[in-house]
Amino acid sequence: MQVPLLDLKAQYAIIREEIIPAVQAVLESQIFNIGPAVKELEKTIADYCGCKAAVGVSSGTDALLVSLMALGIGPGDEVITTPFTFFATAGGIWRVGARPVFVDIDPETFNIAPAGIEAAVTEKTKALLPVHLFGQMAEMEAIMPIAERHGLAVIEDAAQAIGASRNGRMAGSMGTMGCLSFYATKTLGAFGDGGMVVTQDAELAERLEKIRNHGQGGSYVHEFIGGNFRLDNLQAAVLGVKMRHLADWLDRRQAIGRRYGELLADCAEVVTPIIHPPNVSSFNYYVIRAQRRDELRAFLTDRGIGTSIYYQLCLHEQECFASLGYRRGQFPHAEQAAGEVLALPVYPEMADEQIAVVAEGIKSFYA
Numbered sequence: 002m003q004v005p006l007l008d009l010k011a012q013y014a015i016i017r018e019e020i021i022p023a024v025q026a027v028l029e030s031q032i033f034n035i036g037p038a039v040k041e042l043e044k045t046i047a048d049y050c051g052c053k054a055a056v057g058v059s060s061g062t063d064a065l066l067v068s069l070m071a072l073g074i075g076p077g078d079e080v081i082t083t084p085f086t087f088f089a090t091a092g093g094i095w096r097v098g099a100r101p102v103f104v105d106i107d108p109e110t111f112n113i114a115p116a117g118i119e120a121a122v123t124e125k126t127k128a129l130l131p132v133h134l135f136g137q138m139a140e141m142e143a144i145m146p147i148a149e150r151h152g153l154a155v156i157e158d159a160a161q162a163i164g165a166s167r168n169g170r171m172a173g174s175m176g177t178m179g180c181l182s183f184y185a186t187k188t189l190g191a192f193g194d195g196g197m198v199v200t201q202d203a204e205l206a207e208r209l210e211k212i213r214n215h216g217q218g219g220s221y222v223h224e225f226i227g228g229n230f231r232l233d234n235l236q237a238a239v240l241g242v243k244m245r246h247l248a249d250w251l252d253r254r255q256a257i258g259r260r261y262g263e264l265l266a267d268c269a270e271v272v273t274p275i276i277h278p279p280n281v282s283s284f285n286y287y288v289i290r291a292q293r294r295d296e297l298r299a300f301l302t303d304r305g306i307g308t309s310i311y312y313q314l315c316l317h318e319q320e321c322f323a324s325l326g327y328r329r330g331q332f333p334h335a336e337q338a339a340g341e342v343l344a345l346p347v348y349p350e351m352a353d354e355q356i357a358v359v360a361e362g363i364k365s366f367y368a
C-alpha cells in the first residue's frame with residue numbers, strides 16, 4: 002500500500018461538487034482581484050480566528066512581509082525569531098532591510114524558547130516573530146509580556162497553524178498580527194498561492210489593505226509605497242468552500258495524530274510530537290524525531306511511504322545569511338532537531354490502514 006505524504010486529489014474528490022460552482026461563479030463575474038469572495042473569506046476567517054479583521058494577501062510569505070511593512074520596520078531594526086522554521090520567516094525580515102536575530106528553540110515543541118528572548122532584546126529590537134511550528138502554538142503567554150515590557154510588536158507566523166489554539170485562543174489572535182498561508186501543503190490550501198493577515202487592530206487592517214495595493218488610499222493616490230500583494234478572488238472562492246470543511250479536517254488530523262502516538266508509543270527509537278497541555282495542535286505536519294533519520298527515510302521511501310524533512314538546515318546556517326555572522330553550535334537545540342526530524346504522512350483523507358502501514362514501516366526498520 003502506497004502512503005503519500007499528502008494526497009490533494011483525495012481531498013478534491015470530496016469537495017469537487019462544491020468547488021466547481023464556486024469557481025464558476027467567479028468566472029461568470031469576471032472579478033479576479035479583490036472581490037466579493039475575498040471580502041467574504043476575510044470575514045469568515047477573522048471570525049474563525051477570533052479577530053477583528055483579516056486582510057487577504059498573495060501568500061504566507063507576503064503576509065509576513067506586509068506585516069513588517071505595516072509596522073514600519075526597516076534598516077537598523079532587529080526582529081527576534083527562531084532559526085528552526087521555513088525560510089520565509091527570516092526572509093521577510095531581511096527583505097524589509099531589518100536584521101533577523103535568532104533565539105534557540107524548546108526541544109520539546111520545536112518553537113522559540115521564551116527564556117532566551119529577553120537576552121536577545123536590544124535597543125534596535127522592534128518586534129518578536131514567533132512561529133507556531135507544525136501546528137502547535139508557541140508559548141504566547143510568556144512571549145506577550147516580554148513584548149509589552151519592551152514595547153515590541155508581535156507578529157505570529159501562523160502559516161502552519163490555522164485552527165490551532167492555546168488556552169482557547171486561536172493561532173494568530175494573540176499578537177499584533179497573525180500571518181496565515183494557504184499554500185498547498187497547509188491545512189487550508191488554495192489552488193495556488195494565498196495568505197492572510199489577521200489582527201485585532203482595525204486601523205492596522207486598513208493600513209494592510211492599502212499596502213497590499215501599492216499604498217493606494219483613493220484611486221491612483223498613493224499615501225506610501227506598498228506593492229501588489231493581493232489575494233485572487235478565485236482563490237478566495239476555493240478557500241471559502243474549504244472553510245466549511247475545516248473543523249472536520251482538523252478533527253481528523255488530530256485523530257491521526259493520536260493514532261500515530263498510540264502505534265509508535267512502544268518504538269523507543271522515535272519521539273512522537275510532544276503537545277504541551279494548553280495547546281490544541283492542528284497537526285499541519287506530523288513530525289517525529291528519529292534515530293538514524295536519513296536511513297529510516299530511505300527505507301520508508303522504498304516501501305512507498307512519503308516523508309519530508311522540515312527543516313534540514315537551520316536558518317542561521319544558510320549561505321544567504323552568512324553576513325549575519327552566526328556559526329554552527331550557537332543554537333544547539335535547533336541544530337539537533339534539524340538532524341532528527343521527519344514528517345510523516347498526515348492528511349484528513351488518510352485511511353486508518355495507511356496510518357498502520359506507516360507505523361509498521363517505522364517499526365520494521367528498527368527491528
Ligand SMILES: *Cc1c(COP(=O)(O)O)cnc(C)c1O
Nearest residue numbers: 060061062087089160182183184
Ligand atoms: C508556508 C510557510 C510560510 C510561507 O507561506 P507561503 O504561502 O508558502 O508563502 C511562512 N512561514 C511558515 C512557517 C510556513 O510554513
